[in-house]
Structure formats: C-alpha cells, structure tokens
Amino acid sequence: MNGVRRFLGGITPPASATSSDDFPESDAPPMPQAATPGLAIRKPKSPSSDYGLGSPIGSLNGNGSVNGGGSLNGSNGLGLKLNGAVNGNSHLALSSPGAGPSRSRTPAQTRDALLMSLLASEAVVDARDYPVLDAEELDELKKERDLLQPRLAAAQRTLARETKMLAAAQNLSRLNASTTGQLPLTSGTTLAAAEARVDAAQRALWKLKEASGDLGVRIVQHQAAVLGATVRELEEAANPDALDAGFGASLGGSASPLMSPSSNASSTAQSRFDGPHLFAGHARALAPKAPRARLGTQELAALESAAAELTQTREEMRIIVDELNRARDDLAAMEEERARWEEERAAVLRERDGWEDERATWDDERARWEDERVQVDEELAGRDEERARLDEERAAWDAERANLEEERAQLLSRSGDAAQDQAAWEAERAGWAAEKAAWLAEKEGWAGERQALEAAAGDASAGAAAAVALDLAEERRARAEEKAAVEKDRAAWEAERATLEEQIAELTIERAGFAQEREALEGGREAWAQEREQLLDTHAVELDDVRGSLRRLIDAHQVPLFARDNSVAAYVDALDRHLASGTGASPEEVKEWEGKLAQEAEKSAALAAELEAARAELKALEVRLEEGVPSTPTEARPDNPLSFATDAERIVSVLQ
Incomplete structure (x- = not known):
C-alpha cells in the first residue's frame, strides 16, 4: 500500500x-487509449x-x-x-x-x-x-488480575500507614534521645518493630506488583498474538482482483x-x-470494479441513530461496569478490612484476657505478700518482745554479776584476813617456842606440863587453820562453778544476740527491698499512666484520620449526606445510599447489588457497634486497671516490665 x-x-x-460504465466487472480486450x-x-x-x-x-x-x-x-x-x-x-x-x-x-x-x-x-x-491462550485461561488471568487490584491497593495503603508509623517512631526516638541523652530500650524496640513492619509491607507490595505485572504481560502478549494472527488472516483472505482491495x-x-x-x-x-492504462505512467495499474450503490438518506439516518444509540448504550454500560468494578473492589477491600478488624479484635480480646489473667495473678501475689507482710510484722513484734526479755535478762545478769563481784571482793578480803591471822599465829608460835625454850631452861620441872600445854595449843592451831583452808577452798570452788555458769550463759546470750542481730539485718534488708519495690511500682504506674494518655491521644488522632478519609472520599465522589452527624456510621450510611442509587443496570443486577450493599451496610454497622463495644470494654478495662494499680510497698509487681508499644499499635489498627 x-x-x-x-x-x-x-x-x-x-x-x-467513477461511474459503473467506466469500470467493467469482467475482463475486456485491450483498447488503445x-x-x-x-x-x-x-x-x-x-x-x-x-x-x-x-x-x-x-x-x-x-x-x-x-x-x-x-x-x-x-x-x-x-x-x-x-x-x-x-x-x-x-x-x-x-x-x-x-x-x-x-x-x-x-x-x-x-x-x-x-x-x-x-x-x-x-x-x-x-x-x-507470543502464545495464544484459551478463553478459560484468559478469563482466569483476568480474574486473577482483578483480584490482585484491591489487594495491591490495600498493600499500598498499608505501606503508607506503616511508613507514617515509622516516621512517628523515628521522631519519638529522636525526641527521647535529645531529652534524656540516651535511647530508651522501649523506644528502640518500637523503632525496630516499625522498621520490620515497613520492610514486610514493602516486600508484600513488591510481590503483588510483580504478580500483577506478570499477569498483565501474559494478557498483553495474548492480545498481540491474536491481533497479529488476525492481521495475517486478513492479508491471506484479501481479494487481490479489485481496486478496493488495495x-x-x-x-x-x-x-x-x-x-x-x-x-x-x-x-x-x-x-x-492489458487494456488502456487508467493511471498516467503506471504500466501495472489494477482495474477497479464498479462501486456499489449508494445508501439512501433514510438508511443513513437510521444507521446514524442506531450508531448514536449504540454508542450511548456502550458508554452507559461502560460507566455501569466501571461502577460495578469499583463497588466490587470496595466490597473486597471492605471484606479484607473487616477480616483484619476481626483478627485484630480477637487479638485485642486475647490481650485483654491476658491482662485479666495477669491482674488476677498480681492480686494473688499481692494477697500472698500481704499475708507474708503480716507474718513478718508478727515475727518482728515477737522478736522485739524477745529482745526486750533478753534485755531484762541481761540487766538481771548484770545485777547478778555485780553481786558476784561484790561477793568475790568479800571473799578476797576474807582470804587476806586469814593470811594475816596465820602469820600472827606463826609469830605467836615462834614466841611460844622461845618461851617454851625459856621455860624449859628456866623451869625444867615444869616440862611435862608445858609440853602438854604446847601439844594442846599446837593441835588447836592446826585444826583451826585446816578448817579455814577448807572453807576457802569450798568458796573458791563454788565461785569457779558460778563463774563458769555465768560465762556459759554469757556465751549463749552472745550467740542469741548475734542471731537476733542477723535477723534484724535481714528484716532491714527486706524493708529496703520493699521500699525499692514500692518506688519501682510508683514509677511503673506513672509510666503506665503516660502510655495510657499517649494511647488515648493516638486513638483520637486515628479516629480523626479515619473520619477525614471518609469525608474526603465522600467529597471526591460528591456523595450527598442525609445527616448532619460527622460520625463514621453517618458516612457509611451516605456511601450506602450513594452506591444503592446506581442506574443503567438490569433490575436483577440492581437488586443483587442493593442486597450486597445492604449486607455490607449491616456488616459495617455491626463492625461499628463492635468497635464501640470494644472501646467501652477498653475504657472499662482502663478504669479497672486504674482502680487495681498497686500503691503499697508489698503490692504485686511483675518480674519484667510490660511493653505497651505493640498493644498500642494493635489498638490503633483496630480503631482505624
């Protein structure tokens, strides 16, 4: 061409x-022209x-x-x-x-x-x-592509939301680092979790895009192969004898x-x-056939009206199909959102059950610690009484010791008098011996009497000294026994005193531990209150974002609002009315569409009611947690600090 x-x-x-006479339909002999x-x-x-x-x-x-x-x-x-x-x-x-x-x-x-x-x-x-696919395979590919579109849109929204959450976590980490000078463990964990969620969302979006691209490439290759085969068939089936074929x-x-x-x-x-050439200078001109008869004005008008009606009908059908596809995508997205809400609601309920179990455990531990504290107080009171009794016994022992010391002093003084008496007696004895010698020298006649007198005097002195020595030995032995008993009692008292001091030291350490636990519980309660305030603020922001998104969607599609309420239920009702007012479809399709929309509206209302119930339960749980926060030194305290970051993110996702 x-x-x-x-x-x-x-x-x-x-x-x-151009007339039919100048273009013969059959071959004619050549004419010189x-x-x-x-x-x-x-x-x-x-x-x-x-x-x-x-x-x-x-x-x-x-x-x-x-x-x-x-x-x-x-x-x-x-x-x-x-x-x-x-x-x-x-x-x-x-x-x-x-x-x-x-x-x-x-x-x-x-x-x-x-x-x-x-x-x-x-x-x-x-x-x-390129391969030419079967009709069933092509339909399957198109269905898969249509099913991937809402998932791809949902993945994009998820990635955008997770990116915002990551940016918020990064800002919070920088703020904490600039305020305290070091990155808290909770903030670092939250930031790492946010980065992991963003990476997972990106990988999921890449997989969906890759799958959608593969499906699109296969469909386009099929279409190109069909068009190429059609062009080749048209070339083969073209009529080469007529001018209009060229x-x-x-x-x-x-x-x-x-x-x-x-x-x-x-x-x-x-x-x-071989006849005369029709075109100047063209030796291989083709002989055209006679043109067909012209169409009448009425036929042309009928064709034009039919074409206009067909075009209008196709446009309306295209609009209806687009609206149905969008509605189907919205319904699929709503189903996915509802499933995700159900899963997150179940997760929140499980978390709430876990919190209830932990609270019950804390109550049991607090009761046990109360009993232990009462027992410790009773033991301390008993030990104080025992200590007072020991102090009284010690005072009695000190008084008895003083008495023993006085008696010892008396015994010592008495033993000194006996020694003086013995010395005097020895002196007297020597005097008596001298006197005896003198008497013997002077009075030899009186020897028998003097000897008898000296013997009697010696016997009396020896008996008195022996009696005094026995008395002193008995007193010393008694004093030694009493001293040994006192030392033994003193050693026992010292051992008991050491035991009491150790018990007092242990009780002091326990009291210090109780004070530290009380301070830690007070700090944990303040941190929990701050995190609760942050969660409430985050919930309010997320609700405002959801309400704003619905409002922007309604404004973008010019959906009429039949109520002045700015709640999510009012927006969902407006979208339901707007989707139910579609035109151009068959009554059966409209009825089916209305039924589906009514079901989705009921599901949305049920979800809204469940969301409100979940909020009420969350508020009641917060009130119960506030009422059950430990305020005494012996109140229950978990071994590991609770991390409310993941719980807050789950609640925020549920409220979305």
Missing part, C-alpha cells in the same frame, strides 16, 4: 470515470487520521459508519481511514483533470505513515512468538497495509489488465 501511494499521481481522473492522469485519494487534513490500529471486528460509530473489516467510513481491518465514508453523497472521489490538482500529502505525513506502517509490521512479526474503500473489502511483497506481486499478476 505504501508503494502504491508513493507511485500514485497528483491529479485524479475525470469524474465520469492514451495515458490518463493518476488516481489520487483524498486524505483528511489531520495527519493523525491517516493510519490507526483498531479492532478487526466491525462496529458502528457515531456517524453511522462501520469500523472494522467492512467499514462504511473506508477503514480496513487495521483502521486505515480513507476519505470514502458513506454520507449523503460521498463515495470514492475521482476528480477530473480540469478540476485542478488534488491536495497532496506533506512529507511529514508521509514519513509518519511510513513509520507507523513499519512499526506495525515489526509488531506483527514480533507477535508471532485501497480499502469498498464496503466488502478488508485490505491491510501490512501485506507482504509476495502477496502484492501475486495479486498484481492475477488482476493485471
């Missing part, structure tokens, strides 16, 4: 050449309307012409548009030589047409390697600009004609 166009002349044959000017086909002014790739299946447009293989507007199977559209008096225009030269194509238009033809040829060649101006022809040189050569050889 491109070669034919390049060789066509700039002027058209006379207008009479002079060369005539070349046939020119008028093109529209817009260069974009020269060529266009369209569907090979014919369809009516708004002007009453048929697009496709047998089009009334002169377009072939690939959308090659000629100025031969059927109207009131239009047909394949052949101008006379006297009418002047026709409007020729500019070099830019020719270059664009050649480039488009070359690209189309390359596309057909490339499409030969130009695509006939109502029944469907030529393609992508015909191979071999097919062009064979068609030229079959339809070559």
Whole structure:
C-alpha cells in the first residue's frame, strides 16, 4: 500500500470515470487509449487520521459508519481511514483533470505513515512468538488480575500507614534521645518493630506488583498474538482482483497495509489488465470494479441513530461496569478490612484476657505478700518482745554479776584476813617456842606440863587453820562453778544476740527491698499512666484520620449526606445510599447489588457497634486497671516490665 501511494499521481481522473460504465466487472480486450492522469485519494487534513490500529471486528460509530473489516467510513481491518465514508453523497472521489490538482500529502505525513506502517509490521512479526491462550485461561488471568487490584491497593495503603508509623517512631526516638541523652530500650524496640513492619509491607507490595505485572504481560502478549494472527488472516483472505482491495474503500473489502511483497506481486499478476492504462505512467495499474450503490438518506439516518444509540448504550454500560468494578473492589477491600478488624479484635480480646489473667495473678501475689507482710510484722513484734526479755535478762545478769563481784571482793578480803591471822599465829608460835625454850631452861620441872600445854595449843592451831583452808577452798570452788555458769550463759546470750542481730539485718534488708519495690511500682504506674494518655491521644488522632478519609472520599465522589452527624456510621450510611442509587443496570443486577450493599451496610454497622463495644470494654478495662494499680510497698509487681508499644499499635489498627 505504501508503494502504491508513493507511485500514485497528483491529479485524479475525470469524474465520469467513477461511474459503473467506466469500470467493467469482467475482463475486456485491450483498447488503445492514451495515458490518463493518476488516481489520487483524498486524505483528511489531520495527519493523525491517516493510519490507526483498531479492532478487526466491525462496529458502528457515531456517524453511522462501520469500523472494522467492512467499514462504511473506508477503514480496513487495521483502521486505515480513507476519505470514502458513506454520507449523503460521498463515495470514492475521482476528480477530473480540469478540476485542478488534488491536495497532496506533506512529507511529514508521509514519513509518519511510513513509520507507523513499519512499526506495525515489526509488531506483527514480533507477535508471532507470543502464545495464544484459551478463553478459560484468559478469563482466569483476568480474574486473577482483578483480584490482585484491591489487594495491591490495600498493600499500598498499608505501606503508607506503616511508613507514617515509622516516621512517628523515628521522631519519638529522636525526641527521647535529645531529652534524656540516651535511647530508651522501649523506644528502640518500637523503632525496630516499625522498621520490620515497613520492610514486610514493602516486600508484600513488591510481590503483588510483580504478580500483577506478570499477569498483565501474559494478557498483553495474548492480545498481540491474536491481533497479529488476525492481521495475517486478513492479508491471506484479501481479494487481490479489485481496486478496493488495495485501497480499502469498498464496503466488502478488508485490505491491510501490512501485506507482504509476495502477496502484492501475486495479486498484481492475477488482476493485471492489458487494456488502456487508467493511471498516467503506471504500466501495472489494477482495474477497479464498479462501486456499489449508494445508501439512501433514510438508511443513513437510521444507521446514524442506531450508531448514536449504540454508542450511548456502550458508554452507559461502560460507566455501569466501571461502577460495578469499583463497588466490587470496595466490597473486597471492605471484606479484607473487616477480616483484619476481626483478627485484630480477637487479638485485642486475647490481650485483654491476658491482662485479666495477669491482674488476677498480681492480686494473688499481692494477697500472698500481704499475708507474708503480716507474718513478718508478727515475727518482728515477737522478736522485739524477745529482745526486750533478753534485755531484762541481761540487766538481771548484770545485777547478778555485780553481786558476784561484790561477793568475790568479800571473799578476797576474807582470804587476806586469814593470811594475816596465820602469820600472827606463826609469830605467836615462834614466841611460844622461845618461851617454851625459856621455860624449859628456866623451869625444867615444869616440862611435862608445858609440853602438854604446847601439844594442846599446837593441835588447836592446826585444826583451826585446816578448817579455814577448807572453807576457802569450798568458796573458791563454788565461785569457779558460778563463774563458769555465768560465762556459759554469757556465751549463749552472745550467740542469741548475734542471731537476733542477723535477723534484724535481714528484716532491714527486706524493708529496703520493699521500699525499692514500692518506688519501682510508683514509677511503673506513672509510666503506665503516660502510655495510657499517649494511647488515648493516638486513638483520637486515628479516629480523626479515619473520619477525614471518609469525608474526603465522600467529597471526591460528591456523595450527598442525609445527616448532619460527622460520625463514621453517618458516612457509611451516605456511601450506602450513594452506591444503592446506581442506574443503567438490569433490575436483577440492581437488586443483587442493593442486597450486597445492604449486607455490607449491616456488616459495617455491626463492625461499628463492635468497635464501640470494644472501646467501652477498653475504657472499662482502663478504669479497672486504674482502680487495681498497686500503691503499697508489698503490692504485686511483675518480674519484667510490660511493653505497651505493640498493644498500642494493635489498638490503633483496630480503631482505624
């Protein structure tokens, strides 16, 4: 076709050449005629309307012409548009030589047409390697692609939300670091968890995009293969005997600009004609057939009205299908959101049960610690009484010791008197011995008497000394025994005193531990109160974001609001009414759609009620937790600090 166009002349044959008499339907003997000017086909002014790739299946447009293989507007199977559209008096225009030269194509238009033809040829060649799928497989691919779209949108929303949460966690970490000078353990854990969630959301989004891209590539390859096969079939089935097969101006022809040189050569050889040449300077001109009869005005008007109605109907159906697809996507997204809410609600309920169990455990531990504290207080009171008794006994022992010391002093004083008496007695004895010697010297006669007297005096002195010595020994032994008993009692008292001091030290350590635990519990209660305030603020912000998103959605789609309430239930009711007011579908589809929307509205209302109930339960739980916070030194305290970061994020996701 491109070669034919390049060789066509700039002027058209006379207008009479377009009649049925000038174009015989059968071969005629050659007639010697002079060369005539070349046939020119008028093109529209817009260069974009020269060529266009369209569907090979014919369809009516708004002007009453048929697009496709047998089009009334002169377009072939690939959308090659000629100025031969059927109207009131239009047909394949052949101008006379006297009418002047026709409007020729500019070099830019020719270059664009050649480039488009070359690209189309390359596309057909490339499409030969693409597979042609079955109808069932193609439907499955399209269904999978349609199902992936809401998941992809949900994944994008999840990634955006997790990105915002990560940014908030980073800001909070920087604020904590700038305030305290070091990064808290809870903030670091929250930041790491937020980064992990963002990475997981990105990986999920990449997988969904990759799957959607693969499905799109397979579908597009199938479409390209079908179009290429259709173009090749049209080339093979093209009628090479008629002129309209080359130009695509006939109502029944469907030529393609992508015909191979071999097919062009064979068609030229079959339809070559030896008569006078119709085109000047063209030795291999093709003999065109007679044009078909023109359509009447009424037929054209009927075609135009039918085409307009068909176009309007197709547009309405397209709008309805788009709305149904959007509604289906919204319903799928709502189902996913509802499932996610159910899972998160179940998780919150499980967390609440866990908190209840922990609270019961804390109450049991607090009661046990109360009992232990009472026992310790009783033991301390008993030990204090025992200590007082020991102090009294110690005072008694001290008094007894003082008495023993006095008695010892008396005994010592008494032993000193006995020694003095013995010395006196020895002195007296010596005197007596001297006196005895003197008496013996002086009075030898009195020896018997004096000896008897001295013997009696010696016996009396020895008996008294022995008695005194025995008394002293007995007193010393008694004092030694008493001293040993006192030392033994003192050692026992010292041991008991050491035991009491150890017990007192242990009780002091326990009291210090109780004081530290009380301080830790007070600090944990303050931290829990701060985290609770943060959770409440986060809940309020998330609710405002959800309400704002619904409001923006309603404003974007111009959904009428029937209530002045700014609650989520009012917005859902407005969306329900808007979706239920769709037009253009069949009554069965509308009824089915209304049923689905009613079900979704009920589900949304139920979810809203469950959300309100969850909020009420959360508030009641917070009140109970506030009432049950330990305030005494012996109140229960968990071994490990609780982390409310993940719990807060779950509650925020539920409230979304």
